[in-house]
Amino acid sequence: MSERFLKPALRGFAPYVPGRQPPDAEGWIKLNTNEAPWPPSPRVLDAIRRAVGEDLRLYPHPLAASAREAVARLHGLTPDQVALGNGADDLIAMCFRAFAPKGGQVAYLEPSYPLFGPLCRMYEVEPSVHALGPAWEMPDSFAADPAPLKFLVNPNSPTASWVDRETVREVVRRSSGVVVLDEAYVDFAPAACIDLLAEGWGNLVVLRTFSKAYALAGMRIGYAAAPAGLISALDLVKDSYNVDRLAIAAAVAAVEDRDYHDRLVAYVVQERAWLGDRLTEIGFGVGPSATNFVFARPPQDRDAAWLVDELSRRRILVRHFGQGPAAGWVRITVGTREQHLRLLEALEEVMAGDG
Ligand SMILES: Cc1ncc(COP(=O)(O)O)c(C=O)c1O
Structure with a gap:
C-alpha cells in the first residue's frame, strides 16, 4: 500500500484483524468469532x-x-x-x-x-x-x-x-x-x-x-x-x-x-461446560468461562499456532492471538454438540499425528 496520502499518525499502522469469515457455502465449522450456535429467532x-x-x-x-x-x-x-x-x-x-x-x-x-x-x-x-x-x-x-x-x-x-x-x-x-x-x-x-x-x-x-x-x-x-x-x-x-x-x-x-434468547443462552452455558470438560480430558488447560467461548491452553509441547493451523486444514476455525500473554492459548467459541464432536475428533487426530 502506498502511504503517500495516509495521515502521518497512520504510517506503519497495523489495523485490527477480525477472525476469518470464509464463504458461507463452504461448510466450515466456525468457532473463531464468538457467533451464536443457533440461527436468529x-x-x-x-x-x-x-x-x-x-x-x-x-x-x-x-x-x-x-x-x-x-x-x-x-x-x-x-x-x-x-x-x-x-x-x-x-x-x-x-x-x-x-x-x-x-x-x-x-x-x-x-x-x-x-x-x-x-x-x-x-x-x-x-x-x-x-x-x-x-x-x-x-x-x-x-x-x-x-x-x-x-x-x-x-x-x-x-x-x-x-x-x-x-x-x-x-x-x-x-x-x-x-x-x-x-x-x-x-x-x-x-x-x-x-x-x-x-x-x-x-x-x-x-x-x-x-x-x-x-x-x-x-x-x-x-x-x-x-x-x-x-x-x-x-x-x-x-x-x-x-x-x-x-x-x-x-x-x-x-x-x-426473551424466550428464544434465554433458551439460546442456556444451551451455550451447558455446551460450554461439556466442551470444557472434554478438552480438559484430552490435556488442555481450560480456565473458567463466563462467556460463549472457552480459552484453553493446549497440552504441553503443543504449539497453539500449529494446532490452529492444523484445525484450519480440516476446515475448523478457532482463534489464536499471536502476540502477548494470550499467545500460547486458543479461544474456541461454543458451538453445537455436533460441531464439538467434530472439533474433538480433529484435535485427537492432529495430536496423535504429531506424537
Ligand atoms: C469485547 C467485545 N466487544 C465488542 C464486540 C463487537 O460487537 P459487535 O459485533 O456488536 O460490533 C466484540 C466482538 O466480538 C467483543 O468481543
Missing part, C-alpha cells in the same frame, strides 16, 4: 422480512427511536438513556470520538479486545495499557488510572474471565473519566452490571451487542446504556443514520423474544 427473521419493502427507499429514523424504546423497556431505563450502534464496535468508536481528547490517554487492560489499540492510533490518542495478572486478575493501577476514557470488558475476551460487580463499581468510583463497561458477553455470565446505572454514576457507559446472545452478528446492532448526558454526547458524534431499517426491526423483535 424465527420471530426476528419474520420482523426483518416484514421490514423488507418499498420503505427501504427512506432513511431510517436517525435515533433508531423504536429500538431505543424497546431496549429501555428491557432494562427499566428511559429512551434518552439508550443509544443504538452499527454493532458495539460502532459505539466503541463513538466513545473515542466523544470522550478521548486528541493526545490524551485511553486506558484498557491486556489481553482484552484487540480493537482498542488500533482505535488509539486512528483517533490519535495514547494507549494506557494495564497488564492482567497471571490468572487474568485486574491490576490495581487500572482503577487508579486518571485517563479521560477507560474500557473494561467484562466478561473479558479472550480470557473468558470475569470480575464481580463490587470490582466494577470500584473502577467506576475511582475513575475521574468515563468508564465504558463492555458487556458484550454478559448474557453468559453469572451476573450483569448494567443496573449499576440505577446508582446514578455519571461516568458509566454500558455496552451490549446483539451479535452473541441474540444470534445477530450479521445484522450489526449494539447499544449503549448510560446517563442521558453521556448518551447526548454519543449522539453528537454518531453517523447520521448509523443503524439501518432492517437492523432496527431486528433489534425490537429480538429484545421482545
Whole structure:
C-alpha cells in the first residue's frame, strides 16, 4: 500500500484483524468469532422480512427511536438513556470520538479486545495499557488510572474471565473519566452490571451487542446504556443514520423474544461446560468461562499456532492471538454438540499425528 496520502499518525499502522469469515457455502465449522450456535429467532427473521419493502427507499429514523424504546423497556431505563450502534464496535468508536481528547490517554487492560489499540492510533490518542495478572486478575493501577476514557470488558475476551460487580463499581468510583463497561458477553455470565446505572454514576457507559446472545452478528446492532448526558454526547458524534431499517426491526423483535434468547443462552452455558470438560480430558488447560467461548491452553509441547493451523486444514476455525500473554492459548467459541464432536475428533487426530 502506498502511504503517500495516509495521515502521518497512520504510517506503519497495523489495523485490527477480525477472525476469518470464509464463504458461507463452504461448510466450515466456525468457532473463531464468538457467533451464536443457533440461527436468529424465527420471530426476528419474520420482523426483518416484514421490514423488507418499498420503505427501504427512506432513511431510517436517525435515533433508531423504536429500538431505543424497546431496549429501555428491557432494562427499566428511559429512551434518552439508550443509544443504538452499527454493532458495539460502532459505539466503541463513538466513545473515542466523544470522550478521548486528541493526545490524551485511553486506558484498557491486556489481553482484552484487540480493537482498542488500533482505535488509539486512528483517533490519535495514547494507549494506557494495564497488564492482567497471571490468572487474568485486574491490576490495581487500572482503577487508579486518571485517563479521560477507560474500557473494561467484562466478561473479558479472550480470557473468558470475569470480575464481580463490587470490582466494577470500584473502577467506576475511582475513575475521574468515563468508564465504558463492555458487556458484550454478559448474557453468559453469572451476573450483569448494567443496573449499576440505577446508582446514578455519571461516568458509566454500558455496552451490549446483539451479535452473541441474540444470534445477530450479521445484522450489526449494539447499544449503549448510560446517563442521558453521556448518551447526548454519543449522539453528537454518531453517523447520521448509523443503524439501518432492517437492523432496527431486528433489534425490537429480538429484545421482545426473551424466550428464544434465554433458551439460546442456556444451551451455550451447558455446551460450554461439556466442551470444557472434554478438552480438559484430552490435556488442555481450560480456565473458567463466563462467556460463549472457552480459552484453553493446549497440552504441553503443543504449539497453539500449529494446532490452529492444523484445525484450519480440516476446515475448523478457532482463534489464536499471536502476540502477548494470550499467545500460547486458543479461544474456541461454543458451538453445537455436533460441531464439538467434530472439533474433538480433529484435535485427537492432529495430536496423535504429531506424537
Ligand atoms: C469485547 C467485545 N466487544 C465488542 C464486540 C463487537 O460487537 P459487535 O459485533 O456488536 O460490533 C466484540 C466482538 O466480538 C467483543 O468481543
